[in-house]
Amino acid sequence: MTPDPGARGASPLLAVRALRVSQERPGGGRRDLVREVSFEVGRGEIVCVVGESGSGKSLSVKAVMGLLGDGGPLHVAGDIEFDGRDLPELTIEQRRALRGRDIAMVFQEPLANLDPVMRIGAQVAECVRRVEPQRPRQAMPRVLELLRHVGLPDVQRVARCYPHELSGGMCQRVMIAMALAARPKLLIADEPTSALDVTVQAQILDLLTRMRDDEGMSILLVTHDLSVAAAIADSVIVMYAGRTAEVTPTSELFGRARHPYTAALLRSLPQRGRAAGKSGRLVAIGGTVPEPGQMPPGCAFAPRCDQAIDRCSQHDPPLEWSGGSAVACWVATGGEQP
Amino acid sequence: MSQTAELAGRPAQDRRERAQSVRRGRRQRNIAVWVSCAFLVLVAFAAAFPGVVAPGDPLALHPTVVLQGPGAAHLLGTDEYGRSVFALLVHGARAALVVGLVCAASGGIVGSAMGMVAGFFGGVTDQSLMRLNDILMCFPGILLALLVGAALGSSLQNEIIAVSVGTVPVYARVARGETLRVRGMLYVDSAIVAGLPRRQIISRHVLPNVLAPLVVVATLAVGVSIVLAASLSFLGLGPVGGVPDWGSLLADGETNISVAWWISTFPGIAITLVVVATNVLGDWLRDRLDVAAR
Numbered sequence: 001m002t003p004d005p006g007a008r009g010a011s012p013l014l015a016v017r018a019l020r021v022s023q024e025r026p027g028g029g030r031r032d033l034v035r036e037v038s039f040e041v042g043r044g045e046i047v048c049v050v051g052e053s054g055s056g057k058s059l060s061v062k063a064v065m066g067l068l069g070d071g072g073p074l075h076v077a078g079d080i081e082f083d084g085r086d087l088p089e090l091t092i093e094q095r096r097a098l099r100g101r102d103i104a105m106v107f108q109e110p111l112a113n114l115d116p117v118m119r120i121g122a123q124v125a126e127c128v129r130r131v132e133p134q135r136p137r138q139a140m141p142r143v144l145e146l147l148r149h150v151g152l153p154d155v156q157r158v159a160r161c162y163p164h165e166l167s168g169g170m171c172q173r174v175m176i177a178m179a180l181a182a183r184p185k186l187l188i189a190d191e192p193t194s195a196l197d198v199t200v201q202a203q204i205l206d207l208l209t210r211m212r213d214d215e216g217m218s219i220l221l222v223t224h225d226l227s228v229a230a231a232i233a234d235s236v237i238v239m240y241a242g243r244t245a246e247v248t249p250t251s252e253l254f255g256r257a258r259h260p261y262t263a264a265l266l267r268s269l270p271q272r273g274r275a276a277g278k279s280g281r282l283v284a285i286g287g288t289v290p291e292p293g294q295m296p297p298g299c300a301f302a303p304r305c306d307q308a309i310d311r312c313s314q315h316d317p318p319l320e321w322s323g324g325s326a327v328a329c330w331v332a333t334g335g336e337q338p
Numbered sequence: 339m340s341q342t343a344e345l346a347g348r349p350a351q352d353r354r355e356r357a358q359s360v361r362r363g364r365r366q367r368n369i370a371v372w373v374s375c376a377f378l379v380l381v382a383f384a385a386a387f388p389g390v391v392a393p394g395d396p397l398a399l400h401p402t403v404v405l406q407g408p409g410a411a412h413l414l415g416t417d418e419y420g421r422s423v424f425a426l427l428v429h430g431a432r433a434a435l436v437v438g439l440v441c442a443a444s445g446g447i448v449g450s451a452m453g454m455v456a457g458f459f460g461g462v463t464d465q466s467l468m469r470l471n472d473i474l475m476c477f478p479g480i481l482l483a484l485l486v487g488a489a490l491g492s493s494l495q496n497e498i499i500a501v502s503v504g505t506v507p508v509y510a511r512v513a514r515g516e517t518l519r520v521r522g523m524l525y526v527d528s529a530i531v532a533g534l535p536r537r538q539i540i541s542r543h544v545l546p547n548v549l550a551p552l553v554v555v556a557t558l559a560v561g562v563s564i565v566l567a568a569s570l571s572f573l574g575l576g577p578v579g580g581v582p583d584w585g586s587l588l589a590d591g592e593t594n595i596s597v598a599w600w601i602s603t604f605p606g607i608a609i610t611l612v613v614v615a616t617n618v619l620g621d622w623l624r625d626r627l628d629v630a631a632r
Binding site: 109127 | 527
């Protein structure tokens, strides 16, 4: 299946609109950790969510998975539509049925995500048997096939290993194998490569791309690394301080970034052949991300933005969609619009 | 490196001495563990084949040899009916061990399940289960066992039920605490995300990861159960008829304590030794299983 960003909008696999995650404060009242996040993931598409730590990217995807819990301290609002179904409307049982079957997830720390006292084979078998109930032994061929599929060597031995006997990269491959067991429509990967070293990282990204091409599934990848996004994504969602700042096809990310924050992020990347500043130093973004609950009145990025106009510090810009991309910035959308 | 400098001087000697004393401590500890093991194996053998260790009917009356002191003829003396205290002890071992093991196991199953469910689901489930547990915990074990024993009547089965109830709270506490720890682990989140049924997550992912401390609690519970059961029998709430168990032997000897100290003393020693031996084993197990302390 070939990704076609132009076909988006017809019927995206996942559409998130105006997602809001707020936290009850002990003294009463709420503070928003995620405010107005909107994005879409088309079928067979790889979409990256990028942003700094604390920008709410992990929280957003966890909210999509329904992992923030009902009755917990976090409150989720907004529309999450998956494959034509409204996720927040589903019962707990229905949502559980969806998990691991239609939506699978891979996390950041592979070793911590595997049960330390269970053999790899048995853990993968659990996922296989969840989709096709059968005896553990009958599931074994499929388990080995999955392990081979994600590029693990000597699968017979790996299946008999405990997680601590494998390297981080191998564990992450196992996690991906488990996620693939059900041939999900959507794979959510929350910083799948952040705990791995760079060569392994590249292998895992290759693997993810291959899975998309082979199985035709969509991937929602959360990362803080723009170069990862540039390497495999079809489109990129840039988040800042709990909001979607910009949604753009990857092809337009470099060179035609519209949001000043995206542009600043790109300038802060080290690049071969072009020392970022004239002095060869990387350009840093001055200041820090505002704390949730202490947001400035206007655009959250305005205090750090070098293009800010008066309006920016007074009104929060809405996310303006045009075709497959969107931006939330007064300057980028012409400034003087109402 | 500073380590090399340290190795050369007195600190190195200190360290060597310390290592030696640790090793000595460990060796003594190992001896205690071996002795305890050997003793428990002996008791288990006596419990399994009492006829081999002490042939003959332990309950047969021998009016000619009443209240004989310990000696060559009667290893641990005889009671007021001329029955050999040794034979009675050997034949009573089975009841003691069965009660200890069955109570530790059944209390363990109920308590662990309760604690795991409470810890895993949290919220109202947790609150109600643990408050119930707190109520159980409020009563001293013996009082609780007395209540249950008095309500159900005296028989081996009721004694086991009474004692089991007394062991539940500790298991539940430990299981809940450990489950809370495991519940926070990413692999449990992963299992939830993978859409596994919660029953399966508890049995396949939580239980194996909380088992080690529960095994330690179980070894301690064996000792506690034996003492509790003996106390109940001592107070007359134990099984009636048949071979007296260690608790009722203690009670029997009490009436003659001024003329025949051995009738009460040896059952008391037997109970103490078994409990100490299981506790030594439990201690050793805890050290072996506790990853943090290793």
